[in-house]
Amino acid sequence: MVETSIWMQKVAADPGHSRWYIERFRAMARAGDDLAGEARLVDAMAPRGARILDAGCGPGRVGGYLAAAGHQVVGVDVDPALIEAAEQDHPGPRWLVGDLAELDLPARGITEPFDLIVSAGNVMTFLAPSTRVQVLARLRAHLRDDGRAVIGFGAGREYEYPQFLDDAAAGGLTPDLLLSTWDVRPFTDDSDFLVAVLRPA
Template identity: 40%
Template sequence: MTTQRDRWAELTGGQGGEEYARRFARLAASGQDVHGEAFFCAALLGPGARILDAGCGTGRVAIRLAELGYHCAGVDVDLSMLAVARREAPASRWLHGDLARLDTLGLDPDFDLVVAAGNVIPLLAPGTEPTVVRQLAAVLRPGGLLVTGMGLDAAHLPLPEATVTLTDFDDWCERAGLALRERYATWDGAPYEQGGGYAVSVHARAAG
């Protein structure tokens, strides 16, 4: 594990799992669609694909994708979040680990898609972002996809200011062997406009 705590841990003290789960349960009960990330990923690859939910939290995205026929694993550093995921889907593969040290978890580098939703990248420990992107790219098969969603301003983050720019993020991806394929403003595919406060990005690893 890294010695520096990630921004999510600074916000929650590593005890946010149950409240996070309750918040999404309330949203679902009110009629809101809470599975936009899963449906976005499902539109990119057919059932049977191998998907890693990086920063999986309570497992909301991976559990829905598994229900749709995908082979999923989840990784998170927050044990309170993983406890919820393990309770909700005990047969699924949930790994406790730091994304900056993903290579220590014994994952085969053959995932068809890695998804990092829920502001995973902006909430990493400061300075670890390029390493995490490189680690995520390394577990993708040739031609595999990295899908990310992140806030780019305070209105779209649980933070007073942005921690990541798209310019920096695209640079980290390029250095990790990933090329930008698509970018949207929302998980339902609204077009992204320069200066927007949220971005959903699809980067692809070279095919060979």
């Protein structure tokens, strides 16, 4: 039995949490806020028409942008409410409810492997800690041998960066590039955000 994610624990404690999160991003989009920074970086790394997995896709803002740019996108999230919002707001990609710790897309009729995997929005910090290595290993299993995974999350969320990099290594991934922002600023010892570009080890 896979431990329940921190995200779904929040949803269980506050049934309105998912709706709040969805409406927050819809309001930001209406206000004209830039919500595509992560997707622009991934798009710049991808060949045209790439197969991209949005792991922990939430309500679909990253995967929706990438699909509109011409990529073949599959988005997976554990929260059915977020997947429903993704289907409403960003038609085009294939949106699936699923736990990243048990990710098996071929069993669901999805062709793999993927050219790129993106995990934005602090997804790694919402996982159950006991499943982190398992999730990273499942992402590696869905990635081409010459593909890359791009994972970003903030500091102060009970997942230290050295531990994440150790977990990534245990999951079969090694760093190509470490950044402190999605707009490609270098990572330093005092960075309060990490964007890790990883490749199969």
